[in-house]
Amino acid sequence: EDQVTQSPEALRLQEGESSSLNCSYTVSGLRGLFWYRQDPGKGPEFLFTLYSAGEEKEKERLKATLTKKESFLHITAPKPEDSATYLCAVQSETSGSRLTFGEGTQLTVNP
C-alpha cells in the first residue's frame, strides 16, 4: 500500500524567510510524485510532477526535488500570497491511476 507522510504539519514564516517542506513516501514502483497547492475553500491546484530521483522542477519561488525516499518543496523568499496548504501525492505501478495524498503542510507567510 502506498504511503505518504508530510512534515511539518504547519509552518509559519516571515516574508523573505526561505524554508523547505518534506514529503516522505513508500511505494512499489513510483510512476509520479505530485505537488499541489490548496487555498481555503478551493480544490487542490497542480504545481509539479516529478518522475525519477534527481529530478528538479521550478516555478517562481518554488522548487521541487526528488530522491528515492522523499521529495522537498523549497520556498525561496516567500511572500504572503504563498500562504496555502501544500499537498504531496504519489502514483505507483500498483495503484493504477489513483493518487495517494499526504495530509499536507499548512504554510503561513507573515508580512
Added chain:
Amino acid sequence: DARVTQTPRHKVTEMGQEVTMRCQPILGHNTVFWYRQTMMQGLELLAYFRNRAPLDDSGMPKDRFSAEMPDATLATLKIQPSEPRDSAVYFCASGLRSGGATGANVLTFGAGSRLTVL
C-alpha cells in the same frame, strides 16, 4: 480555461436524507475521481472511473454510497441515507495523462461540494 465543475457548492441536510453531488469533468479527460476531504483523514479516494467504467470504489461505504457516470460529461455521487459522519468536502477531479511515457496522471480538481449532515 478548462475546469471541473461541481454542484452544489454547499449542502446542508438532515440525517437520513438523500444527497446527490454532480461533477462535469474537463472535456477530453477519460478518468474521473471522487475524493473526500476531512480535517481528520485528509484526502481519501472514494471511487474512480476510466472511460466511464468504474475501476475502483473500494473507498466507499457500499451500503450508502454510489457513484455513476451516466455520460462522459456527468459524474454523480449519491449518499442514501446520509449520516452526520458523512459531513466533509467532496471533490471531483478529472485526469490528463502527462506528457511523459510513465503513465503518471495529472489531476484537475473542482472547487468541491461542502456537505453538512445534521
